[in-house]
Amino acid sequence: xxxxxxxxxxxxxxxxxxxxxxxxxxxxxxxxxxxxxxxxxxxxxxxxxxxxxxxxxxxxxxxxxxxxxxxxxxxxxxxxxxxxxxxxxxxxxxxxxxxxxxxxxxxxxxxxxxxxxxxxxxxxxxxxxxxxxxxxxxxxxxxxxxxxxxxxxxxxxxxxxxxxxxxxxxxxxxxxxxxxxxxxxxxxxxxxxxxxxxxxxxxxxxxxxxxxxxxxxxxxxxxxxxxxxxxxxxxxxxxxxxxxxxxxxxxxxxxxxxxxxxxxxxxxxxxxxxxxxxxxxxxxxxxxxxxxxxxxxxxxxxxxxxxxxxxxxxxxxxxxxxxxxxxxxxxxxxxxxxxxxxxxxxxxxxxxxxxxxxxxxxxxxx
Amino acid sequence: xxxxxxxxxxxxxxxxxxxxxxxxxxxxxxxxxxxxxxxxxxxxxxxxxxxxxxxxxxxxxxxxxxxxxxxxxxxxxxxxxxxxxxxxxxxxxxxxxxxxxxxxxxxxxxxxxxxxxxxxxxxxxxxxxxxxxxxxxxxxxxxxxxxxxxxxxxxxxxxxxxxxxxxxxxxxxx
Ligand SMILES: Cc1cc2nc3c(=O)[nH]c(=O)nc-3n(C[C@H](O)[C@H](O)[C@H](O)COP(=O)(O)OP(=O)(O)OC[C@H]3O[C@@H](n4cnc5c(N)ncnc54)[C@H](O)[C@@H]3O)c2cc1C
Ligand code: SF4
Ligand code: SF4
Numbered sequence: 001x002x003x004x005x006x007x008x009x010x011x012x013x014x015x016x017x018x019x020x021x022x023x024x025x026x027x028x029x030x031x032x033x034x035x036x037x038x039x040x041x042x043x044x045x046x047x048x049x050x051x052x053x054x055x056x057x058x059x060x061x062x063x064x065x066x067x068x069x070x071x072x073x074x075x076x077x078x079x080x081x082x083x084x085x086x087x088x089x090x091x092x093x094x095x096x097x098x099x100x101x102x103x104x105x106x107x108x109x110x111x112x113x114x115x116x117x118x119x120x121x122x123x124x125x126x127x128x129x130x131x132x133x134x135x136x137x138x139x140x141x142x143x144x145x146x147x148x149x150x151x152x153x154x155x156x157x158x159x160x161x162x163x164x165x166x167x168x169x170x171x172x173x174x175x176x177x178x179x180x181x182x183x184x185x186x187x188x189x190x191x192x193x194x195x196x197x198x199x200x201x202x203x204x205x206x207x208x209x210x211x212x213x214x215x216x217x218x219x220x221x222x223x224x225x226x227x228x229x230x231x232x233x234x235x236x237x238x239x240x241x242x243x244x245x246x247x248x249x250x251x252x253x254x255x256x257x258x259x260x261x262x263x264x265x266x267x268x269x270x271x272x273x274x275x276x277x278x279x280x281x282x283x284x285x286x287x288x289x290x291x292x293x294x295x296x297x298x299x300x301x302x303x304x305x306x307x308x309x310x311x312x313x314x315x316x317x318x319x320x321x322x323x324x325x326x327x328x329x330x331x332x333x334x335x336x337x338x339x340x341x342x343x344x345x346x347x348x349x350x351x352x353x354x355x356x357x358x359x360x361x362x363x364x365x366x
Numbered sequence: 367x368x369x370x371x372x373x374x375x376x377x378x379x380x381x382x383x384x385x386x387x388x389x390x391x392x393x394x395x396x397x398x399x400x401x402x403x404x405x406x407x408x409x410x411x412x413x414x415x416x417x418x419x420x421x422x423x424x425x426x427x428x429x430x431x432x433x434x435x436x437x438x439x440x441x442x443x444x445x446x447x448x449x450x451x452x453x454x455x456x457x458x459x460x461x462x463x464x465x466x467x468x469x470x471x472x473x474x475x476x477x478x479x480x481x482x483x484x485x486x487x488x489x490x491x492x493x494x495x496x497x498x499x500x501x502x503x504x505x506x507x508x509x510x511x512x513x514x515x516x517x518x519x520x521x522x523x524x525x526x527x528x529x530x531x532x533x534x535x536x537x538x539x540x
Binding site: 051052063164176179192196206210307343347348 | 378383385411412413414423457460461483495499500516518534
């Protein structure tokens with residue numbers, strides 16, 4: 001058996017939350033290993049060519065991929081405290097002996113033993129069922145963004161976007177920027193789910209947003225050549241005539257679900273929270289789960305925004321460093337919570353707070 | 367496209383991202399002062415509360431009033447607004463514009479944010495679009511700047527003054 005690799009703090013996922021957790025803990029003196037499935041760190045951030053909302057503390061007005069660069073620079077400035085290993089996936093956790101297993105690339109397999117772990121595994125895209133939704137040409141919004149904004153490949157000529165949440169709205173905008181015609185955004189709800197200003201900016205480019213509409217069928221023989229869309233009534237029942245729209249892409253932006261397999265394996269106490277978009281671990285204010293050596297941060301703790309994911313990452317990293325016996329500044333902890341409270345003070349935040357209320361514990365039994 | 371909805375329904379339009387009336391966070395400058403103000407005033411269209419404040423933190427003169435809460439909608443002190451257009455280039459929602467009504471008797475200038483290709487050149491004629499993307503007029507580009515050097519350009523376009531409250535985007539026709 002190969003030797004087991006050891007680290008003080010293991011951060012699983014090198015997205016917004018994971019990078020902030022790593023930077024914060026390393027800043028306090030911890031030796032950190034970040035394991036990231038993708039070929040490069042940054043998570044969702046690297047695909048975000050638009051400017052982010054938020055406040056200065058969360059780099060508002062900065063494009064997402066630039067924020068990833070800023071976080072990586074911060075980590076670099078901490079010397080060799082943080083070891084980021086890309087193209088590596090944590091495939092399992094074995095509570096009996098506290099070992100994580102890692103696949104590097106396709107064939108290298110090894111084990112990691114960590115004193116503490118921050119699990120910032122992000123989220124997975126949802127799909128909705130409709131006839132032929134497995135035809136080539138039906139994409140998730142994340143795939144479209146990766147093709148366009150990471151690899152510079154235009155995914156098609158004409159698209160129907162499904163979902164008018166922030167992701168559907170902003171990916172429509174990015175498609176328009178890439179010269180792809182957005183035939184329409186269809187949204188089942190009677191109003192857009194994303195920020196109004198995001199919707200306004202695609203509307204004025206002539207992109208229709210059809211509320212109370214959905215996709216019922218993808219057409220095409222071997223590849224997609226059209227979408228059939230139809231109106232919905234207020235009980236989400238199909239009404240009106242189905243309308244066929246010629247297009248070569250259907251892009252699904254119908255929501256995200258927290259990625260939580262490792263929490264289940266670890267035996268963390270979990271609960272289904274609709275406002276947080278799926279099963280999430282219980283946590284205390286330090287983002288510690290019911291497994292005392294494990295913390296959660298970012299979309300894995302409930303779908304929110306990168307701004308909140310970054311602050312949660314800071315909190316988790318801070319607290320994991322303290323648990324490692326390192327000296328941390330308690331003032332920072334309060335400051336981070338003040339920031340989170342500010343971010344969650346709006347309309348969208350109400351829902352998030354209601355969700356968090358169901359899984360936040362005041363403290364774990366020692 | 368075969369949309370069977372009643373598209374004249376104001377609430378429905380607003381719920382899909384079209385400003386149908388000016389309200390908190392999306393007000394027009396006071397008419398009399400605006401008509402005389404060389405350089406124009408900021409016109410912001412951000413009517414919903416969202417956690418965002420670069421319009422306030424980037425305004426060099428303090429014309430965007432302080433946000434008590436980051437979710438507040440922007441409010442402008444027109445006495446302080448110079449029409450500089452910094453907010454136009456900084457707002458991540460592309461919701462800030464500057465409109466100068468003093469250009470000529472019947473023409474105004476709108477400074478709008480632009481992040482598409484091709485980038486228009488000074489002197490180009492462009493199609494001016496309303497809030498639904500409909501072509502409302504043809505306009506001449508008189509300046510293209512990149513105030514924050516971050517690829518959000520600010521394009522100044524001469525438009526019919528009567529359409530100052532309609533035109534909010536441009537389309538470059540080659
Ligand atoms: C189209 C789009 C637009 C958005 N726009 C905005 C915006 O304008 N403003 C804003 O604040 N937020 C925005 N967001 C949301 C924001 O991107 C996310 O909230 C944020 O990225 C969450 O960070 P995270 O670190 O939790 O997850 P991620 O960024 O998803 O990172 C998780 C990482 O974990 C890795 N991973 C998962 N499982 C494993 C494993 N087992 N082993 C190793 N690695 C693993 C993944 O590869 C991934 O890189 C947007 C999201 C999308 C999709
Ligand atoms: S135009 Fe200039 S002065 Fe006026 S609100 Fe915008 S940034 Fe402030
Ligand atoms: S910066 Fe733009 S999107 Fe943000 S609050 Fe100000 S006007 Fe609204």
